[in-house]
Amino acid sequence: MIWYRRNAAVTSLVDSAASSASVAGNVAGTVVSSAGSVVTSAGSMAGNVLQPLVSDPLRRLQGGESDLAEIAIQDSDRLWIAVDGMGGDHAPGLILDGCLQAVKRLPIRIKFVGESERVLQGAKENGLIELMNQAIDSGCLELVSSGPSVGMDEEATVVRKKRDASINIAMDLVKKGQAMAVYSAGNSGALMASAIFRLGRLVGIDRPAIGALFPTKDPGQPVLVLDVGANMDCKPAYLHQFALLGNIYSRDVLQISKPRIGLLNIGEESCKGNELSLRTYELLSEEERFHFAGNCEGRDVLSGDFDVVVCDGFTGNVLLKFLESVGSVLLGVLRAELPRGRRGKVGSAFLRSNLKRIKKRLDHAEHGGALLLGVNGICVIGHGSSKALSVVSALRIAHSAASHGVMEDLAELQKPQPLSAVVD
Numbered sequence: 001m002i003w004y005r006r007n008a009a010v011t012s013l014v015d016s017a018a019s020s021a022s023v024a025g026n027v028a029g030t031v032v033s034s035a036g037s038v039v040t041s042a043g044s045m046a047g048n049v050l051q052p053l054v055s056d057p058l059r060r061l062q063g064g065e066s067d068l069a070e071i072a073i074q075d076s077d078r079l080w081i082a083v084d085g086m087g088g089d090h091a092p093g094l095i096l097d098g099c100l101q102a103v104k105r106l107p108i109r110i111k112f113v114g115e116s117e118r119v120l121q122g123a124k125e126n127g128l129i130e131l132m133n134q135a136i137d138s139g140c141l142e143l144v145s146s147g148p149s150v151g152m153d154e155e156a157t158v159v160r161k162k163r164d165a166s167i168n169i170a171m172d173l174v175k176k177g178q179a180m181a182v183y184s185a186g187n188s189g190a191l192m193a194s195a196i197f198r199l200g201r202l203v204g205i206d207r208p209a210i211g212a213l214f215p216t217k218d219p220g221q222p223v224l225v226l227d228v229g230a231n232m233d234c235k236p237a238y239l240h241q242f243a244l245l246g247n248i249y250s251r252d253v254l255q256i257s258k259p260r261i262g263l264l265n266i267g268e269e270s271c272k273g274n275e276l277s278l279r280t281y282e283l284l285s286e287e288e289r290f291h292f293a294g295n296c297e298g299r300d301v302l303s304g305d306f307d308v309v310v311c312d313g314f315t316g317n318v319l320l321k322f323l324e325s326v327g328s329v330l331l332g333v334l335r336a337e338l339p340r341g342r343r344g345k346v347g348s349a350f351l352r353s354n355l356k357r358i359k360k361r362l363d364h365a366e367h368g369g370a371l372l373l374g375v376n377g378i379c380v381i382g383h384g385s386s387k388a389l390s391v392v393s394a395l396r397i398a399h400s401a402a403s404h405g406v407m408e409d410l411a412e413l414q415k416p417q418p419l420s421a422v423v424d
Contacts, residue, residue, distance in 0.1 A: 085114030086149035087186020093122030098391020156189030185382030208374030262296030262306035
């Protein structure tokens with residue numbers, strides 16, 4: 001009885017910690033390896049697992065599948081997506097692995113763009129030759145040859161010189177209508193530059209923004225935060241445009257009928273903030289094309305009170321990286337405080353579902369990537385360290401955006417009034 005009460009108390013303690021973790025989790029960023037080590041220690045205690053945070057809203061859009069298991073897919077439902085096979089730290093092998101898994105689980109076809117010899121070598125090293133040939137024979141995979149790729153450490157403008165780089169060819173496939181979306185886990189600056197040069201900006205959009213989904217108290221209700229790194233210095237007009245972009249994405253893809261738009265600020269009052277915040281507040285409060293819910297303080301980003309939060313790229317990137325650190329610190333605390341000894345090992349068995357939930361909410365591999373909004377095409381930016389699971393999750397995002405009329409609605413932005421006419 002004493003043993004049971006002690007372990008019940010421990011279970012209650014970690015349950016509370018797990019609840020806090022759901023608020024402190026991150027998306028669209030890398031997670032420290034402690035996340036993996038915590039769950040590795042409990043790996044033998046496999047139980048029920050939650051879906052990735054990003055997949056929760058997207059799962060509803062794709063027929064309500066309960067897991068990433070293989071499902072029956074009609075060939076007529078498949079959409080072509082171009083993949084930069086040379087982008088990422090683990091390209092091309094693990095990127096190809098993710099694509100092969102994705103065509104089994106999602107209604108998509110893949111145009112895999114990469115240097116032929118390196119792609120074949122990567123397939124051999126990862127034992128993917130047979131699966132790759134099967135996907136090619138079934139019409140779900142097409143290999144597209146490219147020239148020298150863009151390195152992770154190269155300047156973004158190198159895409160102008162390397163015209164036949166994999167990222168450029170992938171963008172051209174979208175521009176020519178041969179693919180509905182493009183995905184790359186490579187140099188994010190190069191991807192953004194290539195998207196602007198090849199696809200162009202939407203009319204009226206001065207600066208494209210990177211939008212990432214953050215968790216809230218409700219696992220099925222993420223908040224879209226943009227910009228999280230594309231634009232370090234912003235004008236009020238840029239943030240106004242970010243709000244318009246975020247409103248359409250949240251409405252079309254996340255299926256929120258009337259998204260609540262918030263402006264990240266240091267206080268709720270309209271008189272708070274720096275000059276950028278004050279002038280942006282005026283623009284957003286006068287906008288009739290979306291519902292402006294007011295200023296959003298840092299503590300309210302994960303509260304669930306907002307569906308879209310806009311900020312400059314510098315602030316957004318700091319916020320993103322801070323949330324990553326909170327998650328890793330929390331996991332470290334849990335790891336240090338878990339009970340030890342014989343009793344602890346037995347008691348830890350009761351915590352397996354909690355640990356799985358924490359890992360799922362903090363592991364960047366579960367979130368895949370973020371959308372580049374504001375260019376004339378659907379672009380998904382993956383993490384540089386993306387492996388197979390990350391690729392599947394990112395391609396799920398690309399499919400959802402491509403299949404729900406996002407680009408058509410974004411094109412409508414120019415009709416009411418040119419956004420460039422908004423006062424800077």
